[in-house]
Amino acid sequence: MRERLIEAVLAGSELDARELTQALLAEGVSARVILDETLVPAIRRAGDLWEQGEFFIPELMQASTAMKGAMSLLRPRLGAAGDSAGATVVIGTIEGDIHDIGKTLVAGMLEAAGHNVVDLGADVAPARFAEEASRSKASLICVSALLTTTMLNQQKVIEERNRAGLAHVARVMVGGAPVSRAWADRIGAEGYAPDAFSAVDEAARLLSLSR
Ligand code: B12
Structure with missing residues (x-):
């Protein structure tokens, strides 16, 4: 499923990216693991494809939109144990x-x-x-x-x-x-x-x- 999420980000499909993220969360995969091991590598791979001339700016933009859609599901779950001083x-x-x-x-x-x-x-x-x-x-x-x-x-x-x-x-x-x-x-x-x-x-x- 992680590979499919990477593919969804690369294909610029926000809908698929959100659905697969939701499915991974439902399976119990942590938000941090989804981010570190799937979404960030996906956007980096998009960057590599861009460098190799296989992606152009519109594809990169679509990939980033798909990534942001998935991230919006993770953000509330990325609870951090930091200083909650409320600055x-x-x-x-x-x-x-x-x-x-x-x-x-x-x-x-x-x-x-x-x-x-x-x-x-x-x-x-x-x-x-x-x-x-x-x-x-x-x-x-x-x-x-x-x-x-x-x-x-x-x-x-x-x-x-x-x-x-x-x-x-x-x-x-x-x-x-x-x-x-x-x-x-x-x-x-x-x-x-x-x-x-x-x-x-x-x-x-x-x-x-x-x-
Ligand atoms: C996605 C992307 C785009 C998208 C951006 C979409 C968006 N809404 O953000 C689009 C297509 C618009 C784009 C445009 C361009 N891009 Co671009 N892009 C990327 C790409 C592939 C990924 C960046 C990314 O989102 N990474 C994922 C996030 C999670 O990582 P991150 O940004 O590094 O952030 C983490 C840390 O750095 C840190 N962090 C970030 N900010 C902050 C702030 C603080 C305070 C702290 C503490 C930490 C912190 O925490 C983050 C999370 O862990 C990179 C390549 C790459 N591998 O990084 C190129 C890259 C950054 N782009 C590059 C270039 C050249 C451009 C363009 C100039 C291309 C062009 N010719 O038009 C334009 C720039 C337009 C402009 N004026 O800004 C180059 C930069 C080269 C350089 N060293 O200067 C890169 C490195 C690609 C490359 N290898 O050549 N790009």
Whole structure:
């Protein structure tokens, strides 16, 4: 059934992807296993097919829509054992970048951990993160980037945050496939996590610094 779910994502069939996800859940397979061992490999395989010239952007878009449909069933079940301090978190994908699957997963995990998440979506201007953090009194700003070109703009979020006088109020956590701890250190981001699961622990660490 997992192979069929991978096929459904690759075929861009949201309906099938949702049905198969539901069936796997009914069989008792955990949401995390479905995500890690089926959906994430499926979207990566779509990326490989794209690199090999077998997929074009529309196929990749359909695959991501199918993946998001399946993910919406998993999100309420991805309960994380993190800090449920109920902090306000502002999250978005940086300006110039429309990749939002990973960001949405991180947002879902933080929500599952008990935080109040304000999701600004994708292609978000650096100043907008700081404005929203100020408006919603957020203690954490999360910035996703999937492109080596757009990750440069993550630094601008930190500059805008500092300019708004929020340096000691709202910590910044960065992430996304090309992002690393070394990059986070270089641009002055307080936090970094390689995936949505460790993002919950990293958020708890950063929030404990703020207290
Ligand atoms: C799906 C996809 C798309 C879809 C996006 C649909 C959507 N709504 O998101 C579409 C088709 C639109 C797309 C477009 C493009 N794409 Co694209 N895309 C991908 C693909 C195949 C998968 C990305 C994905 O969703 N992965 C699955 C998620 C779960 O993983 P993730 O995003 O890494 O997120 C995890 C972690 O990184 C982390 N994380 C993510 N964000 C955050 C944030 C924080 C705060 C934290 C702590 C953690 C964290 O946690 C997540 C969950 O565990 C990748 C290839 C790949 N293998 O990654 C290419 C890829 C990212 N795309 C690429 C490119 C080049 C493009 C285009 C420029 C193509 C073009 N010529 O038009 C455009 C960009 C348009 C733009 N301006 O943004 C390149 C980037 C190369 C680079 N290094 O810069 C890649 C790597 C493909 C490749 N090998 O060349 N793409």
